[in-house]
Amino acid sequence: MKHVLKKIFVLLLFFMITLSFYDTTEANQVGFSVDPKFPSNQLDKDSGYFHIQLKPGNKQQLSIELKNYTDKEITLKTTVASATTNVNGVVDYTPTTNKTDNSLPVDLSKLIKIDKEIVLAANETKQVPVFVSMTNEFVPGVIASGISFEEINSTNQKSLTNQTTVNNKFSYVLALLMQQEASLDVQPELNLGKVMAKDINTKTSISAYIRNVAPAYLNQVKIESTLTKKGEDKPFYQYKKENMQLSPNSVFEFPTFLNGKKLESGEYTYKAVISGMTAELNKEEREKLTWELEDVFHVEKKRAKELNDHDYQVETTKGTSTKWLMLAIVLNIVLITSFVSYVFFKKKKSSN
Structure with a gap:
């Protein structure tokens, strides 16, 4: 079922892109x-x-x-x-x-x-x-x-x-x-708000609410996030995104998309390494800043199941078994067809 839903989603996405291309002329006529x-x-x-x-x-x-x-x-x-x-x-x-x-x-x-x-x-x-x-x-x-x-x-x-x-x-x-002033000395200041598992456009995300509490832009932002389950040394998932920008005094909901990895219930440590450039008027005064933000969050078993079921990228055990079953059926059909064809042509050749 999950495999079928994935195909339907891809077809719908293709249809939407086609419509967007079809209507580009009208959209640009402001x-x-x-x-x-x-x-x-x-x-x-x-x-x-x-x-x-x-x-x-x-x-x-x-x-x-x-x-x-x-x-x-x-x-x-x-x-x-x-x-x-x-x-x-x-x-x-x-x-x-x-x-x-x-x-x-x-x-x-x-x-x-x-x-x-x-x-x-x-x-x-x-x-x-x-x-x-x-x-x-x-x-x-x-x-x-x-x-x-x-x-x-x-x-x-x-x-x-x-x-x-x-x-x-x-x-x-x-x-x-x-x-108020021609030249500014204030720099961006980042804090980490809540971290939670949620659904964004049918994709599972661990979303961290990153607060810029200063009246300053942060440019060329790169974030590397790591999720680690309690009691484990190996990261459960890692994610990186670059070339972003944060506005002054705003909250940035940064999603760590699991990209098809099945979310497990339990306690996690979230860590984000964030870097970016200040936005001074004098380009020579720009400076690279770096933060390491960390928090602990918990995913309930029921919530993990809800997100996994709704995420079109996640292949369930049932979906995987169905996929292999369909592949086996197709291969059997090909083999049987090939065998019948071989027998038919062999008999035809013998009769000639």
């Missing part, structure tokens, strides 16, 4: 553009996003140029969100279920103000104001956020069958970073 107009206090003028220095208590009006490339009126919905780190180790500037850390110094909804809806006439170019303010409290690092622009009622439906449609939503995200 009908508007977003262009930040950099102020004099922009720190990085070569970037495509805002990165400004603003003293404590100061306020400023920024400007964004929006352009409608279509021949119809469009309405854009805007949202402001703190930067977070998603499960793939990529910084996300959109509203999401990813977590910010409790150490986040400010509520960005009180620092950044922009109209919630913006109407653009056909082929119109409009300068949209963004009002930002810096908290009175001292923040030693970066406050990272993003402004999302999504076209309302922009869903482009393409009918594939009378029961299937592909929906595209046209959106754009602009990062907005603020800091």
Whole structure:
């Protein structure tokens, strides 16, 4: 049964990739553009996003140029969100279920103000104001956020069958970073939160919640995780992932995927060796940092069975036996067919 489910999953994945390729043209046809107009206090003028220095208590009006490339009126919905780190180790500037850390110094909804809806006439170019303010409290690092622009009622439906449609939503995200000082000395600081066994997209993962409690990015992140069962010297499983990035004051759910290895119940020690580069404005001042984080967690027998049963990559004993049985049947059919063919042609040759 598990083998059959695996085949079905692969076929569905192939179908989804085919649909994505089929609809690429429509997905890339975003009908508007977003262009930040950099102020004099922009720190990085070569970037495509805002990165400004603003003293404590100061306020400023920024400007964004929006352009409608279509021949119809469009309405854009805007949202402001703190930067977070998603499960793939990529910084996300959109509203999401990813977590910010409790150490986040400010509520960005009180620092950044922009109209919630913006109407653009056909082929119109409009300068949209963004009002930002810096908290009175001292923040030693970066406050990272993003402004999302999504076209309302922009869903482009393409009918594939009378029961299937592909929906595209046209959106754009602009990062907005603020800091109080031109040069920063603060470095990322990592702590380990809870560690737990869970399911992510039908794959078993030992997920560790890694907290960056400092207002600083960590770049070129590499994590090597090791799971060791209690009373054993040999690691139960090891995993490595590189080229990730952690956003300031965020919680990164780092998954150690078992990739088909059957999870056993019991007590484990989780150890993560994490390295990364600081993100100073002056590239010559960048420094490599390393952490070794460790925790103990327990997997109940019932929970292990649930995860193994749900993981399409895990081959159960029954599934393995079925696979070998099917292989034996096929081989027998081939042998019998070959034998019958041999006898038939031998008799035919004798009669001739």
